[in-house]
Structure formats: C-alpha cells, structure tokens
Amino acid sequence: DAGVTQSPTHLIKTRGQQVTLRCSPISGHKSVSWYQQVLGQGPQFIFQYYEKEERGRGNFPDRFSARQFPNYSSELNVNALLLGDSALYLCASSRAPDSNQPQHFGDGTRLSIL
Amino acid sequence: AQTVTQSQPEMSVQEAETVTLSCTYDTSENNYYLFWYKQPPSRQMILVIRQEAYKQQNATENRFSVNFQKAAKSFSLKISDSQLGDTAMYFCAFLPRNQFYFGTGTSLTVIP
Numbered sequence: 001d002a003g004v005t006q007s008p009t010h011l012i013k014t015r016g017q018q019v020t021l022r023c024s025p026i027s028g029h030k031s032v033s034w035y036q037q038v039l040g041q042g043p044q045f046i047f048q049y050y051e052k053e054e055r056g057r058g059n060f061p062d063r064f065s066a067r068q069f070p071n072y073s074s075e076l077n078v079n080a081l082l083l084g085d086s087a088l089y090l091c092a093s094s095r096a097p098d099s100n101q102p103q104h105f106g107d108g109t110r111l112s113i114l
Numbered sequence: 115a116q117t118v119t120q121s122q123p124e125m126s127v128q129e130a131e132t133v134t135l136s137c138t139y140d141t142s143e144n145n146y147y148l149f150w151y152k153q154p155p156s157r158q159m160i161l162v163i164r165q166e167a168y169k170q171q172n173a174t175e176n177r178f179s180v181n182f183q184k185a186a187k188s189f190s191l192k193i194s195d196s197q198l199g200d201t202a203m204y205f206c207a208f209l210p211r212n213q214f215y216f217g218t219g220t221s222l223t224v225i226p
Contacts, residue, residue: 035214042118042205042216043159056213088157103214105151105159 002026004093004106012112013081021076021109025093031055032074033103034066035090043090049074050097078111086113116141118208120217127196128225134181135191135220137206146210148182148189153219154202162204165189196224 005024013019025032031050035043045058049068068074072093078085088110092103117140127133139148150162165173165182172180177197181190193200201224206217 033214035216040218042207042218043214044216045213048213056211058213090159092159102161102164104161107156107158 004091004104006089006091006106006109008109009107010110010112012114014114015081015083017081018077018079019081019111021078021089021091021111023074023076023091023093023106025072025074025091026104029093029095029104030072031094031097031101032068032072033092033094034074034076035092036060037088037090037108039087046076048097055097081113083113085111087111116143116208116210116215118206118215118217120206120220122220123218124221124223126223126225127193129196129198131196132192132194133196133222135193135204135206135222137189137191137217139187139189139206139208139215141187141208141210143210146208148180149207149209149214150178150180150189150191151205151207151216152200152202153205159205163191193222198224198226200224 033048034046037043047066048056052068063079066076088108090108092105094101094103119138146167148165152160163175177194203219208215
C-alpha cells in the first residue's frame with residue numbers, strides 16, 4: 001500500500017506570493033495533520049482535519065488555511081508568503097484523530113521563499 | 115503549556131555500542147502518549163517507539179527501549195547494538211490529545 005504522499009517535493013516562491021501544498025493520506029486513513037518544520041527545529045503543529053472538519057489548529061496566523069476533501073486528501077494554503085515561511089511542510093495521516101492512533105508521515109514539501 | 119525538551123543537540127556512538135537519548139516534557143495532563151521518531155536525511159519521519167502514559171511497563175521494540183519516568187516527566191530512548199542505519203535526527207514527541215508537540219531533536223551519528 002502507498003504511504004502518505006505529498007506534492008510537490010520542492011517549491012520556490014517569492015515574498016507575497018501564495019502557495020498550495022497537497023497531501024494524500026494512506027488508504028483508509030480519515031485524519032490528516034499538517035506540520036511546519038523549520039531547519040534545525042522539530043515539527044510544529046499547524047492543523048488537523050478529520051472527516052472534512054477542522055479538529056485542531058496550532059499557533060499560526062490566518063495566512064495559513066487548509067481543507068480536506070471527500071476522498072480525505074488535504075490541501076494547505078499559505079497566503080502573502082514571508083521569508084520565515086521557508087520550511088519543510090509535513091503531512092501525517094491516521095485512521096482517526098484519537099491519541100492511540102499512530103500517525104504516518106509523508107516525505108514533506110520543501111518550501112523556499114526568496 | 116505543553117513543552118518537550120531534548121537537551122542533547124548532537125550525540126555519537128560507536129557501532130555495536132549502546133546510546134541513550136534524553137527527553138523531558140512538561141504537562142498538566144494525566145493521559146497522553148509519548149513517541150520517539152527518527153528522521154534520516156531522506157527526511158521522512160519514522161516512528162521508532164511509542165509509550166502510553168498509563169502503562170508503567172517500559173516499551174521495547176527490538177533494539178530500541180525507553181525509560182519512562184512519569185513523575186519526573188522523563189522519557190529517554192536507549193538504542194542497543196547501534197547500527198550505521200541508526201544515524202539520523204531523533205525527535206521526542208508528546209501527544210496529550212490530538213496535537214503533537216515535538217522536541218528540537220538530537221542528531222545521532224553512528225561511527226563505524
């Protein structure tokens with residue numbers, strides 16, 4: 001079975017632009033979470049979605065938004081990009097948002113802001 | 115506030131030796147899960163081991179084991195018989211409900 005897939009793998013944008021990152025969860029997984037990992041740091045929680053509803057949100061500005069589709073795939077959108085948004089964006093999926101459900105991570109999208 | 119602290123930014127170990135990575139966390143929650151994730155240069159986060167806070171018995175997965183001290187809020191990872199493939203960043207993670215809190219990571223290098 002395919003793991004969590006993210007696209008694109010790399011992306012270069014300039015300040016002020018907008019970006020959309022995509023994530024396809026493992027088959028059968030209905031929960032998707034997004035994390036931002038700045039170089040040299042651990043991942044920081046951005047959003048969690050389950051059954052197309054937002055279940056949790058981290059301490060990120062409103063420039064960050066996400067949604068989940070009926071097939072449980074998800075998109076993360078970031079508007080008005082800043083240099084500080086340069087990071088690895090990780091998507092993780094699980095069967096449900098419960099704490100005892102292991103999360104499986106994708107390879108991430110490397111976003112560079114010039 | 116929920117925080118996770120990994121006080122060892124870098125560590126190294128000789129192949130076949132044992133190494134312990136430390137992690138402490140702070141929380142007012144009573145029920146939660148703790149994890150160690152491995153992130154090799156390929157960057158995919160791989161689950162190494164998981165511990166439920168309500169279980170007193172320390173989790174083990176082959177060469178990997180944890181020392182979980184709930185009262186001290188400590189969760190260390192022991193890697194036995196270290197292998198070259200263990201070289202990676204290791205992140206301690208804490209899951210009180212449905213949001214992960216990660217530490218800053220420990221870069222482990224296994225020396226041949």
